[in-house]
Amino acid sequence: MSTTSAPDREAARRPLGVLAALPQELGDLLGAMRAESGVRTVTHGQRDYYVGTVQGTPCVVTLARVGKVAAAATVSALIHVFDVEAVVFAGVAGGVGKDVRIGDIVIADTLMQHDLDASPLFPRFEVPLLGISRFTADSTLSAQLNAACERFVAEEGSALATRFATLGPRVHRGLIVSGDQFVASAAAVQALRDALPDALAVEMEGAAIAQVCFEYGVPCAIVRTISDTADAHAPASFATFLVEIAGAYSTGILTRFFHARA
């Protein structure tokens, strides 16, 4: 028989770090945390970190803001200040794969920085002195996210498609590429396809998070909903998707993810 109470055991567990770039990409996660356990806010490095539980899982939730440096700094604080046991990132991305449509979901198996190029000193895309260009997401966490996404799509996909006039969402797994650019032209997205033919989605944080997590031995997983197809329509499509749709996806996916871990 355990001699510790459930709250004591929760407090003893290392928290899960959950982050997004922008508030809409967190969905209702903070609301759920407030309702369940209350939220303690810790400010560090000009960011607020929200500490509490979600469906019994101790969590530290925060916003990285946009870009690789912002993401690396934030995940570094999650690791060093909050001692997170693992990291999950949720947000939107531009579709790059030919078969990846707006409203689809992509879970990263691997991530790389598409704008990292120290050639001819090092091979294009390779992180100098680390000798790695592709970082691997944690297979267990990614499988849990994948199951949550499949359940979300099965239960809410057709209603979402009707509500937002999108096609029925599908779940993809594969390469997500990250860079410090919002990709918004047919030429730029074609250049990405030419350079990295297996890339499914492009965003601005994931590979930086994966690199920092790799360097500190912290498991991480990244899930992205496709808000645009990284072409000339991307700015308008991104803005509408972020405000009107992204939250419903993040809430639907993360609720099922935490439910399965509870």
Ligand code: ADE
């Ligand atoms: N995030 C969402 N859409 C994006 C795009 N087109 N480029 C970079 N990051 C994105």
